[in-house]
Amino acid sequence: MWGTLNPEKLILAVCRNLTSVTRLLETQDLFRGDFRLRWVFTLEGDSHFQDGARRLLAEAGVHPVSKPADVPYDLVLAASENVDFAALRTRALVLPHGIGFNKLLPTADGIGIRVAGLPPEDVLQSGQAIMALAHPDQRRLLPAGSESVVIGDVTMDRLRASRQLREHYRRLLNTGDRRLVLVASTWGQHSALGRWRTLPRELHHALPQDEFQVLCVLHPNVWARYGRRQLEVWFDQVRLLPQHNGWQSAMVAADTVITDHGSLSLYAAGLGLPMLLTETAGETVADSPISRLGAPQIRQGPPLAGQLDRAAVVPVPPGVFAHPGEAADRLRSAVYGLLGLTAPSHPGPLPRALDPVICDAPAASHYTTLTDGVLRRFPATSRTRRPEPLVVSERETDLRLLEEADALVCEAVLAPEEAVEQLRAMRHRWPDRLLLAAATAEGLVIADQEGSIGNVRGTADAQILAAVSVHIGVIDGVRTVEVGGRKLEVQFSRNPSSTARLEPRD
Template identity: 40%
Template sequence: MSRGAGSREPGAGGAGSREPGAVWDTFGYERTVLVVARTLTSTYRLLDALDLFGDDFRIRFVFTVNATSAFSDGVPDVLRDAGITPIPWTRVAAGDVRYDLALSASENIDFEHIRAHTIVLPHGLGFNKYVPDRTGTGQRLAGLPPERVLRDGKATVTLQHPEQITQLLAACPATAGRTAVVGDTAFDRVAASRGLRAHYRAELGTGNRTLITLASTWRTDSLLGRRHALPLHLLGELPADSYQVCAVLHPNIWARYGRHQIHLWLSSALDAGLVLMPPHAGWQAGLIAADQVLTDHGSLGLVAAALDKPLLLSTPTEETVAGSPPHLLARSAPALAPDAPLLPQVEEARAAHRPGQYAAVTSRVFAHTGEAATNLRNLIYDRLALAPPGPHAPTRRIPLPVPLHRRVRSHVVQTATPADGSLDLIRFPASAMRADYPMDAHVVADETEPELKIVERAAAIVRRQVLDAVEARTWARATLDAYPGARLALTATADGCWAMVRGAGEAWIGSPRWQPEDVATAASALYCCWLNRTLGDRAVTVRTGARVHEFSVRFTPSSTAPAAP
């Protein structure tokens, strides 16, 4: 790790700064670190960094919120959920708080009120874009503290790569001796978690489908800023049994609009099966689990490239610094065409990907891989004039995600009959229904489908909850009476499903590996038999994505019903 110059003495209050109320303490800590939160993004990065200091009773961390950002909303809630009661910023500004070092992941805190040296952590990857200044009328290089702060030696800026030293010196000579290259702790955690990929996919319910992760930064030139409905359009074009779609939104989006508004804007996509990662965690698992990433000029595109994921990038933006890694990545990765069909673009980009094709770009982003936690911890201990508790800091792997993920209750189904006589089903979520589906496609709706119009359009209505034969008949009759547009009503039974075909008869459908959720697949198989006038006692082989279903059908015409096997 390379370091800049500066004093290593503890800050305000001298060594071992303690609050006046220390008489009430249980633990005799020696140093206090003031952690300055400002935005959701910076707060999450700070909370992650503090994992490096577990079990060390010598240091106490106290939080405060410098709520000077348009994206400060929600920060107190995040801290509260983490079990943290922040000190009011007014006390910090008044000089009523004693501490030895300040820690922040924002370059925009009010440094004039900080009375100790500040270590500034990155909240993204490098210094790659221009963003609005605090007045909203100009631009500044994201990640760089004010020149006067650096000139006065009040802060050390941690860097992820030695190349950034040269970049910052050219942009601001006052950075000389005020930086420390430590690596990137967030990426090291991602890299250390790659072995958990199967666990993340299991938690997301991906199975053997191809997982497409959308990773969008903020502002109008971001991926979703340009294409608001991209998640829904993907879900409407990618077959549901072959693809899953996950979305990761920049925390600034959540802070700006709030959870309710975002869920409202994405409501149809969520009903169509979109996996939505929360703002505080999950982006790492979403990238690791992905088979392909659609993204923009934000930091997650570089992380995905370092993970060697096939990429599709939105067109470059003017805010990206020319010659920076995001700028180079945008020139080397396939571009997402705004008006072309999505499925061919996704498949072509994945087929064209070659392992290691982005290594030349990502080698300029990540340095000291696997060492960042130890480097950062040692830098902080050095500033506190304390010896680190051991030679290596822990690198904690990413926990299982807890995303928002609704079950898809209804599908629009297209069918194909290969030469072997089997039946291929190509299914799309009904809530993402497009106008250009073939006329011979049919809708299979779960009885719990929240959108009434979908149920009213359904050719088949299904129930996943298991009923016995008598209950099944009663339910099926009532369902067909309630929805005159439906041709079939099917419900799961203990060993298959029971179906009533309007004006034709009843059927029992079974399978050697029957699961209650197979009732929707069985509904399409039975509907196609009815449509093709092949309804009778028979075997039907059905494919949904990579899965093969072997169904046996026992059909009884008119009013007599077969005895369940």
């Protein structure tokens, strides 16, 4: 009576957590434009990692039904092995929420172990669940009598197809010419961050900011367990990619991946990215593709910058990705076949990796070195003191760094006369600094400890020019330095005015 568009078939998408919501929404996108299908979502069970799933559905414009038994559905799609199959009236097509079956988890009673991703044996043998597989070799893990369909891996196909947009993603991430290091962690005590929780922060502070960009991807279960606020407090200054999207585009944009036994290691291998793995996990299924990955290991203790040079491209082990480039169409065909519908004659869409959220704000404070004409800047924190000169912007939020600064920078662009007055005010507040700097349209006005004032010109931002200046001082002349692999010519000149001088510190 109330219907308007009158679809022919109804698909019930059963969600349990954020990961399954994401996978089912991505699957729904493959059927855009088909008025014959209606999709109804339900959020089932009491998964410990359900936080955020309802919010993501709401953001997508989905209102999940609370009583799926009242829905006259024709097919169930699930992206979790833990749904209540006994409560379903029809068979369910179970989509992978990762790559294959590589991880061991405790059983519900905590006594035994099971392979993650596989429904209970009786469910598979009864035909209640049909497994969608990425490769025929995965059938060896299914019990006799199980039904399955090999579709390939939609996510891998999306990543490979999105490589043509790599520069687009790097622009959105503000990567530039830097080497993008992506740290990707699954969840649990054996994950990369479960074993080495300070790794992203150590990388962030050990690598020169103008040469490297460090981004971190956390499994959705980690976000659900601790929440955004707690994670941002723990990983202060580390660039965390949003939990709902961003990891796919960041992986396409990446130059090096550091990861663990999670699915992202195989995706990195599939993209041919140099990779380092954290310590081998005891929960990895023996002789699984991930156990045979063979990438070099990153270790705690040795310098991290040197270890990055050991990152290697490793081949994808056999038995992972079948039918490359065909997974979306094969999945569509499987769904239409189970519904008794003819697939459209035209090829379906293959959505690209979503644009990442811009998340790379420059640090406000740096320890700086200038060696053999190469300037390097390392993000600073009040937790660690280094011997190199500390250059701090007035926008720094940590007052301890302002107190410890060797050089202070006012980044607001001022007229030259205003910049000199700004330096006088800064000298009054911070009388013992090696260098004070105020930005102008052409560069900087600087003052040293003796009160000498000079002008600095160069095609770089105020923080970089100040970092050069703290090592050079107030002089007349031109210096060429290398920053982030690029040559930068910096012109220094003393202010000739006899009145343009600050009172030297006592």
